[in-house]
Amino acid sequence: MFRNLCLFAHFDQDNILADYVPYYLEAIRAAGFDIVVISTSDLSADDILRLRSVAHDVILRENNGHDFASWALGIERYASLVSGQLMIANDSVYGPIGDLSRAIVRLTSVSSDVYGMIESREINRHLQSWFIIFEPHVHASLAFRSVFRQPFHQMSKAEIIRKGEVGLSQSLIANGYNIRALFDGNFNNGQKLKISSNTSHFLWRELIENEDIPFLKIELLRVNPCRIGSISRWIDVVAAKRPELVPMIKDHLVRTSKGRKDDAASPRCGPASRNDPEFFVGRDYVYAAAGRRAASLFNYIYSRFYSLKRMILRHI
Template identity: 35%
Template sequence: MSHSVCLFAYHDPAGTLAPHTRHLLNQIADCGFEIHVAVSSLSPQDHQGLENLKRSFTSGPTPVKAKLYPRENAGLDFGSWQELLKQHCDEGADEILFANDSVFGPMAPLSPIVTRMRAEQHPIWGMVRSEAINRHLQSWFLVMSRQAFEHPAIQRVFRQPFCEMSKPEIVLHGELGLGLAMQAAEMDMAASWSGTRGIARLLAINPMHTDWRAVLRSGKAPFIKTELLRDNPSGIPSVHLWRQEIPDPAFFNPDWIAQYLANHPPRAQYKKAGFRARLVQAIASEDRLHALPALLLGR
């Protein structure tokens, strides 16, 4: 019998489980994954905080069945996954999902997507493939078979000292490093959603920002990045219209996003992108027939 585990990186200084993350975890569980959560917003010595968070996971009409592992806040998602691997959370699993709490969604049932990708029997697959810098699978939802995970090229990536790295270094050596490792191992970079425009590689755009409406409307990756709606660092037009893009408010409650945004104001380190940068993003977008007019008309 196959055994699937999800290694989930979670950080919320409030010490509670946000409703949109509860929804994501339950959707992952519905796909047959045993869930292990690295909680980097809690000190391992904060026993009361851990008990409160456990109650948050198990309370309400949709409790989440998961094992929680508090850890120091270092290394971002790759550091969290390293901790869970150190705790042998992947033991006996022949399918490992690496995921984190950096997205809103899924906004349509996750199970049909996972079932379809499992049927294609890829050694590694992701929800979204990106051409930025080098071709890679975005790490916020990434599935590996046991054989693929144990490949020496993949193992070298996960053995790096992520907890000593800055965020740009983690992206470079982690997410982008996995893309290079997959190329070295001659593994196909299968994804539920991938773009069609070669210009995306040339301009190193993030499809979850530039192509957010196209990705969401495709039904192949029904997610929106939290960073896009909170910070919109690339100045993507029409992001403020996110509510009307949610396909089924009965399945994914838009108030979950509104609640998150009310409690998490934009981060100060992001400067508003200039018009030229926003124009480039619009031209590169899969959804450019909408993005260009929206930019030019200031919508």
């Protein structure tokens, strides 16, 4: 039996265990969770042994169905043996950039049924699936188990996001369970973000420095799909909290970015211009956090104007 258990989904394109993964797993174990790693990579015996030094079990499976298929396998084998909290996590983030145990204590200090680091409103309300904790009455429920009985290995990535990541939160909410995140866009002063965005990208620095969320999305550094200019300062931000993590991130980025068509080796750097979504999202955060209601509303209206302008220019 396990008190608390983390099911950790792993994948590496080169079948290598990157240094940041055991570093993250050590922090999860220090936070009071046993660990089962489910990997879709053909890891070497040495890498498996390295994982076994921090994990109760290491499961290797075929590379299909993405993380939800990995978690589903872990749930099938181990969930009935967990008396306390069940965590699902993956290797799509670098961290912890700061104190993970403290972040979990803050997260769970307000009673809820399900906990995550970031709540998103994209597509529909949901917790971003790279880090979620479920109380025992939730992970034992039909609403939870039925989500992970879906044939993820037959789904596209878009379908897995819709039926897995978003569907999981929506199924639990529909069955009366409460979800809570360290950051959901709402502030203690009664204000909230008005501009919908992928906050883990657009507000990456605010999340680490102001909200004490100790993670940085790998996709943001490696691909930078939203062309976030401020990400050029990531080394300074990470080094201020966990300098030993910087070389691990650099090594992983160099190895996994080679040959990518979407390689962001030379991303746009510097502050966002007034025409960039990043500029408006950043101001949205500042104004909402400060309780500046009128400024927040004006910023939102201005952002919609520029959004419409960009859409018209694309079609001319």
